[in-house]
Amino acid sequence: MDTAKVQAKILDVLKSAPNGIDEKARKQLFEDCDSSNILTVFNGLLAQGKIEILADEHKNLIYKLKEANLIPGLEKIEDQIVYDHIARSGNQGIWVRDIRTKTNLPMHTLSKILKQLESKKLVKSVKSVLAVKRKVYMLYDVMPDSRVTGGTFYQEQEFDVEFTDLLTQETLKCLTKKAESVAKLETGPLEILTRSFVTISDILKFICRTKIFNVQIKDNDIQKILQCLSFDGKIECSSRVEPSGETVECFRAVAPLISTPSIVRMPCGACPLSEKCSLTGRITPSNCKYFTDWLNLDSNELIQLFFNQNRKMSGAAGPVGRPMKYPYTLSAKIAQFPFKWHVNNQWIWKYYLIGVAVCTPLFYKIQKGANSAANKAKWAESQKKSGH
Numbered sequence: 001m002d003t004a005k006v007q008a009k010i011l012d013v014l015k016s017a018p019n020g021i022d023e024k025a026r027k028q029l030f031e032d033c034d035s036s037n038i039l040t041v042f043n044g045l046l047a048q049g050k051i052e053i054l055a056d057e058h059k060n061l062i063y064k065l066k067e068a069n070l071i072p073g074l075e076k077i078e079d080q081i082v083y084d085h086i087a088r089s090g091n092q093g094i095w096v097r098d099i100r101t102k103t104n105l106p107m108h109t110l111s112k113i114l115k116q117l118e119s120k121k122l123v124k125s126v127k128s129v130l131a132v133k134r135k136v137y138m139l140y141d142v143m144p145d146s147r148v149t150g151g152t153f154y155q156e157q158e159f160d161v162e163f164t165d166l167l168t169q170e171t172l173k174c175l176t177k178k179a180e181s182v183a184k185l186e187t188g189p190l191e192i193l194t195r196s197f198v199t200i201s202d203i204l205k206f207i208c209r210t211k212i213f214n215v216q217i218k219d220n221d222i223q224k225i226l227q228c229l230s231f232d233g234k235i236e237c238s239s240r241v242e243p244s245g246e247t248v249e250c251f252r253a254v255a256p257l258i259s260t261p262s263i264v265r266m267p268c269g270a271c272p273l274s275e276k277c278s279l280t281g282r283i284t285p286s287n288c289k290y291f292t293d294w295l296n297l298d299s300n301e302l303i304q305l306f307f308n309q310n311r312k313m314s315g316a317a318g319p320v321g322r323p324m325k326y327p328y329t330l331s332a333k334i335a336q337f338p339f340k341w342h343v344n345n346q347w348i349w350k351y352y353l354i355g356v357a358v359c360t361p362l363f364y365k366i367q368k369g370a371n372s373a374a375n376k377a378k379w380a381e382s383q384k385k386s387g388h
């Protein structure tokens with residue numbers, strides 16, 4: 001008899017004997033098995049905490065199944081063994097292949113047991129973010145570890161893009177607000193620079209005050225967001241010594257020296273599906289969200305780019321090159337004066353035109369009435385009467 005079968009037989013026997021079995025009964029029950037193998041299996045079960053050895057009043061050894069292992073509702077010993085392996089995996093869970101390796105059970109039997117355990121709400125399966133299509137099993141009441149669920153940034157094992165974007169925006173807003181508020185201080189630039197740094201706990205307090213998020217955000221979530229912002233060049237990191245003597249990391253928002261050109265932000269350059277993307281088929285730019293978002297965001301810049309490109313290719317006459325960065329000549333000043341902006345943003349332009357449009361017919365009518373022949377005759381008569 002192999003070890004797994006001996007183990008299953010011992011557990012079966014002990015389950016049917018709630019008061020345990022003594023040494024004599026043990027020998028009788030397993031007389032057809034190799035005694036050294038039996039002892040090894042018993043020792044293994046003891047080490048796994050599945051059975052215990054007690055002594056009766058005559059100091060005889062009693063082998064007994066541990067109380068904690070007797071789960072109500074588990075009819076067979078195989079169910080018990082599978083349950084025990086799942087329980088031992090804790091909040092990390094155990095993959096079905098690992099259960100199979102440990103129990104030596106055939107796949108169809110194991111699937112049946114797992115289904116039964118799930119229907120009795122003793123265990124549950126959780127999708128792991130570590131591997132696609134991999135489910136791990138854990139006890140029903142156990143909260144899965146963040147390494148299995150993915151933590152705060154995952155919702156039902158899917159990466160929550162909206163939540164991450166919002167948290168990034170709020171984190172950056174906190175840093176920007178701080179930088180703007182200290183910039184108004186009439187102190188030296190060094191003081192302003194030092195005071196524009198905030199710590200992770202300051203950011204957490206700011207985010208809690210907004211009451212936007214209904215999940216608990218932890219220090220290391222903010223740490224990850226700050227890391228991304230730092231890679232994007234939007235913030236810089238430093239450290240400072242607190243009055244308690246502890247060194248803490250602090251961060252401040254920085255304005256980028258140059259903006260990233262639109263063409264560099266194009267998603268196709270880093271797209272893992274670019275080789276499968278074509279004008280026909282399932283993966284096309286026309287139904288790609290990333291490409292559409294990029295087009296919408298940068299449409300003005302793109303139109304400008306294509307317009308300039310077309311003009312260059314067609315050899316059309318006209319101004320070439322870039323506008324002057326600092327227009328110091330009169331013609332450059334006139335050429336770059338933001339007329340459109342002033343017309344759009346100054347009320348006087350709009351109301352001047354409305355005023356002219358409303359007043360012109362009114363003044364025309366007044367002028368016509370005043371210079372009419374009847375009015376002139378009336379005026380002459382009134383002058384005559386008054387002796388002028």
Ligand code: SF4
Binds near residue numbers: 267272278
């Ligand atoms: S259009 Fe979309 S799917 Fe196609 S290569 Fe660009 S990013 Fe990838």
